[in-house]
Amino acid sequence: PKPTIIDCDPGTDDAIALWLALASPELDVRLVTVAGGNVGLEATTANARAVIGLTGRAVPVVAGAERSLLADFRAEPAVHGTDGLGGVRLPDGPPLTPGIAADAIRDLLRAAAPDSVTVIGLGPVTNLALALATEPALAGRIAEIVLMTGAWSEGNITPAAEFNAWNDPEALAMLLNLGRPLAMATLDLTAQAFVTPDLVARMAERPGGACWQAALAILRALPASKRFGHRGYPLHDPCAVAWAIAPALFGARHAHAEVDLGSGPSRGRTVVDRWNRLGRPANHSLLETLDAPAFFDLLAARIAALP
Ligand code: BDR
Numbered sequence: 001p002k003p004t005i006i007d008c009d010p011g012t013d014d015a016i017a018l019w020l021a022l023a024s025p026e027l028d029v030r031l032v033t034v035a036g037g038n039v040g041l042e043a044t045t046a047n048a049r050a051v052i053g054l055t056g057r058a059v060p061v062v063a064g065a066e067r068s069l070l071a072d073f074r075a076e077p078a079v080h081g082t083d084g085l086g087g088v089r090l091p092d093g094p095p096l097t098p099g100i101a102a103d104a105i106r107d108l109l110r111a112a113a114p115d116s117v118t119v120i121g122l123g124p125v126t127n128l129a130l131a132l133a134t135e136p137a138l139a140g141r142i143a144e145i146v147l148m149t150g151a152w153s154e155g156n157i158t159p160a161a162e163f164n165a166w167n168d169p170e171a172l173a174m175l176l177n178l179g180r181p182l183a184m185a186t187l188d189l190t191a192q193a194f195v196t197p198d199l200v201a202r203m204a205e206r207p208g209g210a211c212w213q214a215a216l217a218i219l220r221a222l223p224a225s226k227r228f229g230h231r232g233y234p235l236h237d238p239c240a241v242a243w244a245i246a247p248a249l250f251g252a253r254h255a256h257a258e259v260d261l262g263s264g265p266s267r268g269r270t271v272v273d274r275w276n277r278l279g280r281p282a283n284h285s286l287l288e289t290l291d292a293p294a295f296f297d298l299l300a301a302r303i304a305a306l307p
């Protein structure tokens with residue numbers, strides 16, 4: 001299994017993504033770091049602890065960024081509820097592991113072999129940027145960075161920008177310029193993974209343990225996202241985890257992308273050169289298509305097998 005760090009801001013879809021990762025033998029999740037984002041840091045860390053606690057696994061959860069490099073995070077209570085899990089109550093999890101996320105990330109990378117660690121980012125990537133800014137040589141320990149971030153068409157928090165990218169564009173720009181393999185699951189990809197009431201009803205026929213029951217409750221609590229013309233809620237973050245465990249579910253292309261760091265209306269927009277108009281070297285794998293039925297089957301089979 002791939003040694004894996006997950007940096008997240010749970011977050012309804014982060015919770016499902018964490019369960020999918022912990023249920024998957026392809027990954028050895030060694031560290032979960034948490035930032036504010038969907039809700040404040042106190043709630044995102046409590047949620048990460050509870051989600052992991054329900055699996056019975058002892059994965060260290062370390063708190064990190066309370067704000068982005070340049071500003072406060074803007075939360076999304078309309079999507080994730082004020083508690084971050086759509087009002088779904090979980091038993092309290094084990095305590096936080098003491099320390100700061102960026103230090104924990106660096107400690108893990110320092111002890112790892114070159115090109116060995118998979119880093120999955122499911123929120124604003126402030127913690128990852130801080131870790132690598134303070135010891136850039138550790139980037140060489142990373143096998144791949146997989147991010148749920150950005151969009152090649154339009155955004156969700158602004159017309160131009162996706163929520164995670166918008167919440168810390170400078171941190172995202174740093175990762176895109178790192179020169180390490182990086183994959184992006186954008187809004188255009190996750191809009192192929194809609195959760196609808198029919199889908200959840202079919203999934204609920206599958207028996208499973210406490211994690212699966214909690215995952216179903218969270219899936220039922222997701223908003224319909226009709227205001228974006230969607231027919232369900234795009235299950236964003238699990239798509240990034242799915243790339244790390246089952247890349248055959250995706251169609252991808254190498255492309256160049258950059259993040260708008262200006263202060264105007266396009267701040268945080270990921271400008272993706274899908275057709276190589278600029279002739280610049282590719283800096284990421286753009287995940288373009290998803291076999292959604294196979295994705296949801298995999299997700300259900302894996303999470304239903306957890307305790
Ligand atoms: C991203 O923003 C958050 O609301 C979700 O957890 C996901 O990471 C989607 O834009």
Ligand code: CA
Pocket residue numbers: 008009010011013014038122123237
């Ligand atoms: Ca998230």
